[in-house]
Amino acid sequence: MRFAVLHGNALSATIEPVRTTILIVDDHPSFRASARAILEADGFTVVGEAENGADAIDAAAEKRPDVVLLDVQLPDMSGFAVCSAIAARLNGSAPQIVLVSSRDACDFGPLVEASGARGFIAKAELSGAEVTALLR
Amino acid sequence: MRSLRFALAGAAALVEGVVALALIFTNDRNDNPWLTAAVAVTAGLSFVAAGLVALWRRPENTTGFLLSATGYLWFLGALGESNSPWVWTVGFVAGNLAFLAFAALILAYPGGTLGRRDRWLVAVAGLAAIGANTVSALVDDTPVTGCPRCPRSAIAVTDRPGVKDAVVVVATVVIVGVLLAVFAILADRWRRASVAQRRTLRPVFISCGIALSLLLAAVLTDRIDSRAYSAVWVLFLLAFAAVPLTFLAGVLRSRLDRAAASRMLLSLDAGVPLRDALAQALHDPSLEIVYRLDSRDRWVNAEGHRVDEPVASAHRSTTTIERNGRPIAVLVHDPALDAEPELVEFIAAGAGLSLENVRLQADLRSQFLMLETVADTAPSLLVVVDTDGRILNQNRATLEASGLEHEEQIRGRPFWEVFIDPGERQAMIKQFRDAAPDYAPAPYENAFTNARGERLVIEWRSAPITDASGHVTSIVAGGIDITERKQRELQLQRERDITETLMQAIPSLVVVVDSDGVIVDSGVDDTRAGVNNAFRQALGWPDSVVVRRSVLDFIDPADGYPALMAIASAANGVPAQERESHWLCADGSRLVVAWTATPVEDVTGRATSLVLLSGVDVTERKRQEEEIRASRARIVAAADEARRVLERNLHDGAQQRLVALSVSLRLAEAKLEADPDEARKILFAAREELAAALDELRELARGIHPAVLTDRGLQAAVEAAVTRFPLPVELELPDDRLPARVEAAAYYVISEALANIAKYAQASAVHVSVKEHDDQVTVSIADDGIGGADPQGGTGLRGLSDRVAALDGALLVESPEGEGTLVLAVLPALRPAAPAATVTP
Numbered sequence: 001m002r003f004a005v006l007h008g009n010a011l012s013a014t015i016e017p018v019r020t021t022i023l024i025v026d027d028h029p030s031f032r033a034s035a036r037a038i039l040e041a042d043g044f045t046v047v048g049e050a051e052n053g054a055d056a057i058d059a060a061a062e063k064r065p066d067v068v069l070l071d072v073q074l075p076d077m078s079g080f081a082v083c084s085a086i087a088a089r090l091n092g093s094a095p096q097i098v099l100v101s102s103r104d105a106c107d108f109g110p111l112v113e114a115s116g117a118r119g120f121i122a123k124a125e126l127s128g129a130e131v132t133a134l135l136r
Numbered sequence: 137m138r139s140l141r142f143a144l145a146g147a148a149a150l151v152e153g154v155v156a157l158a159l160i161f162t163n164d165r166n167d168n169p170w171l172t173a174a175v176a177v178t179a180g181l182s183f184v185a186a187g188l189v190a191l192w193r194r195p196e197n198t199t200g201f202l203l204s205a206t207g208y209l210w211f212l213g214a215l216g217e218s219n220s221p222w223v224w225t226v227g228f229v230a231g232n233l234a235f236l237a238f239a240a241l242i243l244a245y246p247g248g249t250l251g252r253r254d255r256w257l258v259a260v261a262g263l264a265a266i267g268a269n270t271v272s273a274l275v276d277d278t279p280v281t282g283c284p285r286c287p288r289s290a291i292a293v294t295d296r297p298g299v300k301d302a303v304v305v306v307a308t309v310v311i312v313g314v315l316l317a318v319f320a321i322l323a324d325r326w327r328r329a330s331v332a333q334r335r336t337l338r339p340v341f342i343s344c345g346i347a348l349s350l351l352l353a354a355v356l357t358d359r360i361d362s363r364a365y366s367a368v369w370v371l372f373l374l375a376f377a378a379v380p381l382t383f384l385a386g387v388l389r390s391r392l393d394r395a396a397a398s399r400m401l402l403s404l405d406a407g408v409p410l411r412d413a414l415a416q417a418l419h420d421p422s423l424e425i426v427y428r429l430d431s432r433d434r435w436v437n438a439e440g441h442r443v444d445e446p447v448a449s450a451h452r453s454t455t456t457i458e459r460n461g462r463p464i465a466v467l468v469h470d471p472a473l474d475a476e477p478e479l480v481e482f483i484a485a486g487a488g489l490s491l492e493n494v495r496l497q498a499d500l501r502s503q504f505l506m507l508e509t510v511a512d513t514a515p516s517l518l519v520v521v522d523t524d525g526r527i528l529n530q531n532r533a534t535l536e537a538s539g540l541e542h543e544e545q546i547r548g549r550p551f552w553e554v555f556i557d558p559g560e561r562q563a564m565i566k567q568f569r570d571a572a573p574d575y576a577p578a579p580y581e582n583a584f585t586n587a588r589g590e591r592l593v594i595e596w597r598s599a600p601i602t603d604a605s606g607h608v609t610s611i612v613a614g615g616i617d618i619t620e621r622k623q624r625e626l627q628l629q630r631e632r633d634i635t636e637t638l639m640q641a642i643p644s645l646v647v648v649v650d651s652d653g654v655i656v657d658s659g660v661d662d663t664r665a666g667v668n669n670a671f672r673q674a675l676g677w678p679d680s681v682v683v684r685r686s687v688l689d690f691i692d693p694a695d696g697y698p699a700l701m702a703i704a705s706a707a708n709g710v711p712a713q714e715r716e717s718h719w720l721c722a723d724g725s726r727l728v729v730a731w732t733a734t735p736v737e738d739v740t741g742r743a744t745s746l747v748l749l750s751g752v753d754v755t756e757r758k759r760q761e762e763e764i765r766a767s768r769a770r771i772v773a774a775a776d777e778a779r780r781v782l783e784r785n786l787h788d789g790a791q792q793r794l795v796a797l798s799v800s801l802r803l804a805e806a807k808l809e810a811d812p813d814e815a816r817k818i819l820f821a822a823r824e825e826l827a828a829a830l831d832e833l834r835e836l837a838r839g840i841h842p843a844v845l846t847d848r849g850l851q852a853a854v855e856a857a858v859t860r861f862p863l864p865v866e867l868e869l870p871d872d873r874l875p876a877r878v879e880a881a882a883y884y885v886i887s888e889a890l891a892n893i894a895k896y897a898q899a900s901a902v903h904v905s906v907k908e909h910d911d912q913v914t915v916s917i918a919d920d921g922i923g924g925a926d927p928q929g930g931t932g933l934r935g936l937s938d939r940v941a942a943l944d945g946a947l948l949v950e951s952p953e954g955e956g957t958l959v960l961a962v963l964p965a966l967r968p969a970a971p972a973a974t975v976t977p
Contacts (some may be wrong), residue, residue: 028788028792028796030792030793030796030825031792031795031796031799033796034796034799034800034803035799037799037803037818038799038802038803038806041803041806041807073787102787102791102792102795103787123795123798123799124794124795124798124799125798126799126802127802
């Protein structure tokens, strides 16, 4: 099932995948590798990877990606908490955040909507087109 | 004045007599004036004299009046002696008035009053006598037949002797009738008179009877023969003259009966009973004497029996006898004696001393009768024995207790023969002899079998009776039959023993408290508390601490108020519901006691102020309940945890791999056209990813519940588990399958123990055994590791403990430091019961 958050911060500019930088945050190396391969194949520029929440916040501040692909379930903190922390840390210039999980979005109830993230994509359905569609 | 009146009345009579004499002696036709003067004047005077005496003595009795009236009127008849026609005529007409007064006198005697019938008779006689003479004098010049020299009637208006004769005949018939009626009345009165009344009536009735008979004869002969009439008339006059004397005697008789008093005194001296002597003297056989007891304001007869206070009635009169101003007796007698009060008083005065004596005797008899009644009606036994122990007297209760029927069967026999069992007689005789000569008062209780075979228990008390010189003459013993009391005491004791045994034997804690909650003593020993052995053993307090202490001192103060309310409720008769409180033990520990407070009832079913607290020590039960509750919570928590772990493992393992696989396939699909080689590489990696995912799922499923355990049993499952175990494991497993729940529990105990050994034990060898015997399965896992395992430390062992407990089994962990660890689980075999043997024909 597909779930997309249709409102959020206005991003009126046309999304150009080639120019879009992305940070991948997930504790599973196999998923990070698959995600990098499929996103790069679809024209995204992967600027970095992080395997836990704390590294993700630092990397977001350091790499200043356009988009953070953020796993909901991290070993040290939840993706929602990371989402809030990044927004707080990069006040005004925070990246668009797309939450991913191997679970279904409905497993998290209203948390996704309340997190301030741009949207949610199930891991099994991850593709550059899905990310682009969310950011559009 | 009274004397003057009587003197004038007497003088008037004398004047009448003188006038009569003058008329008699101046009468020129009287052949025998002396005889007439002697008899007729005597008769008149005797009536007047007797009448006046009677009036003097008894002014209230009309007899005296009628006597004197007869006398005064009698002299009117003397006018008939006159030679003057007018005087003669008055005498002829009014001469019979005296007979009317005479008739009234007779009919009114002795009461002095005329009844209605009597008055009619007198009126008819008067009409006949006066009326006939008046008519005769009116219709005939010579109204008196056979008296040619008599003066002529002064009032004759015609001379018709025939009419006169007819009138005289009618009058004669009427007068004869009246005389016969008077006879009949007198005969009837005599018949109905009492002895005492006849004594009064006798002289009067005799004299009157004679006089009336002669009068009747005179009336009758007057018509036949004048000579005979004269003779009869003289006789009548003689008898008539004597009549007043008999009346007078009747009225005044008591004055004359001093002889009777003398005879009475002589009779008393001769020993005649007082009542008989008085009855004789008063001529009243019906006489009764009732004595008054001063001290008790009661009336008794001579025998001392109580009687009602005597009250006068129409048939019985009473005369109170006083002595020193106090009534001592009442004579109940014939009303006839009321006419002779002097006689009664005279006789009573003569008998005064005797009356007093008899009264005192009656008083004594009355008291004796009362004592005798008291003794006989008393429920207590009373017996008097002489100094030889022989029974002299006894009351009814004693006779009843002896079982004998007649007092002759008791009297004179030794006391112990009747009231002491043979086996104890010698001891009793010795005791009796030893008590001589004082026979001091002594209590004694004995049980014996009486003549009816009844078993009695008597409590005796004896006391000596002494004579004037102080010697004991007899001994009186009073006894109470306490047989029933003894039986009740025995019954009560038995019930008390049963209750005590019950109380001490039951496992419940029992405490008896008063309404304030203070523990009472045992009722027998005031140092022993009213608690039972279960209480003593459970709480450990000595009786000396418990007795007379509030039971609230032994209950947790937090439970004190509801406990006090429960006791107060029961003290008011309302049993309290069961409640649980913490009771304090002597060693400082606490017991949870479920207890109730019940009102203690007495034998009548009424609540006493005592309250029975009975409780059960539920501490162990509570602990077990708590343990079960905790175990259930742990089982639920363990299950939740297992599911959480499972979900995590699925998520982190196979799911991630499948997600990656999905992404890889999507990538391969995208590369298939443009870069087939790259796509092939991706597909190859995806196949390896898929294999790994399958392995993880398989491992996971095995962890949830190994399929081999379900399919091939405990032996195969344990052997499979051991193949993945890094240490050598020696197995000792049953070949037969066990019930699934038992196999699962045993498998998890072994798995968990092996996992712990692998993690912590640092062991070199493990021995696993599963044995079934006596419906129990024993699972043991022993290693040679470092020991020191804490059964409460990890969740793994506690979870196993719960799993085992759920099957009513037990888990034991022995893990001394440095000596390895033994995990031992004992489980019920849970084999279904063997079917009952069937009998085939």
